Amino acid sequence: MLAGISALSTTLARQLRKKGENASSDAAAEIAGLLNESLAQLRHLSHALAPPVERDSEVGDLLKVLARQFEHSFGVTCTVACPAPSWPLSSEVKVQLLRIAQEALSNAVTHGQADRIEIELRRTDGGCRMKILDNGSGIGDPVGSYDQGIGLRSMTYRAELIGGQLAVRRRRPPGTAVICIFPMPAETTDLESL
Numbered sequence: 431m432l433a434g435i436s437a438l439s440t441t442l443a444r445q446l447r448k449k450g451e452n453a454s455s456d457a458a459a460e461i462a463g464l465l466n467e468s469l470a471q472l473r474h475l476s477h478a479l480a481p482p483v484e485r486d487s488e489v490g491d492l493l494k495v496l497a498r499q500f501e502h503s504f505g506v507t508c509t510v511a512c513p514a515p516s517w518p519l520s521s522e523v524k525v526q527l528l529r530i531a532q533e534a535l536s537n538a539v540t541h542g543q544a545d546r547i548e549i550e551l552r553r554t555d556g557g558c559r560m561k562i563l564d565n566g567s568g569i570g571d572p573v574g575s576y577d578q579g580i581g582l583r584s585m586t587y588r589a590e591l592i593g594g595q596l597a598v599r600r601r602r603p604p605g606t607a608v609i610c611i612f613p614m615p616a617e618t619t620d621l622e623s624l
Contacts, residue, residue: 432472436465489517489524493531493549500547504539512551517558518614526588527551527560527610530596533581534562534608542566542606553614557594562608568600585610 439462446455490512497508519527531549538544544566551560582598585608589596594612601607 432465432469436462436469439465487521487524488512489519489527490551492524492528493551496528496531496535497547497549500535500539506539506545506547508535508547508549510549510551517551523592523612526592527612530585530588530608530610531560531562533585534564534606537569537581537608538562538564538566538606542568544605554611557611557613560610560612563601563605565603565605568604569598569606 439458443455443458443462446452446458490510493510493512497510500506500508535547535549538547542564544564546565548563549560550563551558553559585598586596589610589612592612594610597607597609597611599607599609
């Protein structure tokens with residue numbers, strides 16, 4: 431539907447230009463441009479809603495793909511450190527970690543105006559820790575003042591889904607730290623393997 435409206439706006443812009451109605455033609459061309467930009471954002475959003483997480487996908491590789499997408503889309507520097515070559519995580523855990531990271535990156539860029547973001551995934555005693563650090567303006571003080579939006583609640587909920595906990599803290603120097611600690615399952619059961 432948006433593509434159709436964009437095409438009609440482009441056609442209208444050409445017809446108005448032929449009639450010498452330059453101001454109206456420019457307005458129609460601007461509408462077409464905005465529609466095309468909206469289409470690109472919609473495509474990006476639809477791809478983000480269904481991340482390609484397969485049973486064989488390594489969580490570190492998935493985080494690196496996400497980091498590259500943010501670098502390309504927002505012109506930020508985003509690094510990923512995941513020293514373990516293989517993590518015995520189910521697809522569900524991978525999806526939740528990817529979503530938490532995606533929300534943290536989005537918040538860092540959109541709200542914090544960060545231009546450098548680091549994602550680190552490490553094993554800890556009895557579990558794992560994903561830490562996302564940015565150099566943005568930092569989450570507001572107190573953190574509870576930001577609880578009105580669904581982003582932080584969504585990240586907390588996703589951490590709880592995988593048996594974990596989430597902490598969001600202001601950093602010094604300025605920036606925000608998002609930390610998700612979750613258990614490493616002794617043996618992962620994945621529906622695709624049944």
